[in-house]
Amino acid sequence: MERRKIAIFLVSAFNIGLAMVAAPLFAHHGTAASYDQVKWINVTGVVTQFIWRNPHSSLYLDTTQNGKVSSYSIEMASPGLLVQEGYTKETFKVGDKVTIQVHPSLAGTEVGECLFSCQVTINGQTLRTGRGGNR
Amino acid sequence: MAKPCGLAEVEIVRRIDNWESEMRNGIFISVLAGALFLPLAATAQTATDLSGVWTGGGGGAGAAGGAMSQWGAKPLPFTAAGLAKFNANKPGKGPRQGPPALGNDPIGDSNPPGLYRTLIYGRPFEFIQLKNKVIQIFEWGKVWRVIYTDGRKVPDQLPAGPYWYGYSVGKWEGDTLVVDTVALDSRAWLDEWGTPFGDDTRVQERWRRQDNNLELTVKLTDPALLKEPWISDTKRYRLQPNGELDEMIFAPIDEKEFNSRIRNPAAGVPSR
Numbered sequence: 001m002e003r004r005k006i007a008i009f010l011v012s013a014f015n016i017g018l019a020m021v022a023a024p025l026f027a028h029h030g031t032a033a034s035y036d037q038v039k040w041i042n043v044t045g046v047v048t049q050f051i052w053r054n055p056h057s058s059l060y061l062d063t064t065q066n067g068k069v070s071s072y073s074i075e076m077a078s079p080g081l082l083v084q085e086g087y088t089k090e091t092f093k094v095g096d097k098v099t100i101q102v103h104p105s106l107a108g109t110e111v112g113e114c115l116f117s118c119q120v121t122i123n124g125q126t127l128r129t130g131r132g133g134n135r
Numbered sequence: 136m137a138k139p140c141g142l143a144e145v146e147i148v149r150r151i152d153n154w155e156s157e158m159r160n161g162i163f164i165s166v167l168a169g170a171l172f173l174p175l176a177a178t179a180q181t182a183t184d185l186s187g188v189w190t191g192g193g194g195g196a197g198a199a200g201g202a203m204s205q206w207g208a209k210p211l212p213f214t215a216a217g218l219a220k221f222n223a224n225k226p227g228k229g230p231r232q233g234p235p236a237l238g239n240d241p242i243g244d245s246n247p248p249g250l251y252r253t254l255i256y257g258r259p260f261e262f263i264q265l266k267n268k269v270i271q272i273f274e275w276g277k278v279w280r281v282i283y284t285d286g287r288k289v290p291d292q293l294p295a296g297p298y299w300y301g302y303s304v305g306k307w308e309g310d311t312l313v314v315d316t317v318a319l320d321s322r323a324w325l326d327e328w329g330t331p332f333g334d335d336t337r338v339q340e341r342w343r344r345q346d347n348n349l350e351l352t353v354k355l356t357d358p359a360l361l362k363e364p365w366i367s368d369t370k371r372y373r374l375q376p377n378g379e380l381d382e383m384i385f386a387p388i389d390e391k392e393f394n395s396r397i398r399n400p401a402a403g404v405p406s407r
Contacts, residue, residue, distance in 0.1 A: 031227065031234075031235050031397070031398055031401060032227075032228070032232075033227050033228065033232040033233055033234050033235065034234040034235065034236070034398070034401040034402045035401065051392075053389050054382070054383055054384055054385065054386075054389070055383065055385050055389075056389075056393050056397070058393065058396070058397055060396075073396055073397050073400065073401075074397075075393075075397050075398075075401070078383065080381050080383070105400070105401045105402075105403070106234075106402075106403075107234075107400075107401065107402055107403025107404075108403070109400045109401060109403050110400070111397055111400050111401040113401075
C-alpha cells in the first residue's frame, strides 16, 4: 500500500514537471489551430524576406512549381525562442535557397508553421536546430 | 524433532527477511520523505522574500487538459450570464480552439493580455519586494503591477478604473502573500482558453514560496458570473537564479502585418 502511494506520488510529480516543461512550448499566442499539427511537408524556395520580430518571426519564400512562381509564408517562433533553437537574425538571407519542414495550413493555402525542431537546409547546408531553453 | 525445528527455522528466516524488507522500505521512505520535506521545513521558519526572476505557471490538471480553464480542473460554476460570456469568447487555443482569424481573442489585435493571462502564459516575471509594496515586472508586454503592502484597505471603487492589470493590495499571512485584486478590465481573458471574468470580479491570489519554488492559487468571486467563489489549481513557478527578463512586446504595427500575411491566409480567410 505504501509503495502504491509512493508510486502515485512520484508519477504525479513527474506529470507536474512534464506539464511545466511542455506548457511553454505551446506558449505562442494561438495560431497552431490553423495548421495540421500532425503532418509535416517540405517546402523549397528562394528567400524573399525574413522578419525577425516579436511575437512571431516569419519567413517568405518564392517557390516554383511547373514553372510558376508563387509566394509561401512561414510562421516561426519569437526571436527569444529561435535563439534557443540555434537561429540568428542572419540565418536566412534574401536569395538563399531553402528547404524547410513545416506544418501546412489546414485551409490548404500557401502558409505553413515551423515553430520548433523543424528540419532546415540553406544552400545545401543542413542547419542544426533543436528544442532548448526553458521558456 | 528435526522436522519441526527445521520449519521453525524456516519461519524465523522468513520473518527476518520480511523484517529486513520492511526496514529497507522504511529507510527508503524516511530518506525520500527527508529529501522532499526537510528543505520545506527549514524554509518555513525563515522570512519570506519573493524577490527574484521566476518562470512557470504550469501545474494542476487545468494545464494538462480535460478542463474548461487553464487555471483549474474544477469546472467554473457559471451563472447564466457567466456561461453566455464564456460561450461568446472564441479562443485560438485550448479545448474550444479554432483558427485565430475566425476567433475574437483580444490579443489578436495586440491588446494587452491582462494580469491573469500573463501569470500563466509561461513567460518569466520578476518580483521586487520592498518595505511597503511588492512590484511584479512581466516580460510579456514589458509591464508591471504594484501590490501595495502598506496596510491600506482594498478599495470598493476606483473611479479611474478598470485596469488591464487591476489594482492590488497585499498582506502577509505567515509565509503567504495574500493579494486582493479589483478593478480588472474584463475585456481581457483569464487565460488563453477564453475564460471570462467581469469588471466586478474580485480575485484573491495566494503566493507561497517554498525554497526555490513558488506556488499560486487564485480565488474568483463574482456573484453576477459565478454561482459561488471558485478556487484554481495550484500553479507553480521556479526561481531562475541568474534570470533576466527579455522584451516581449506585441506591437500593433507588427501584429497587423502578421495577421494580414500569415494568420488570416493560414485560416483561408481574407485579411480583415
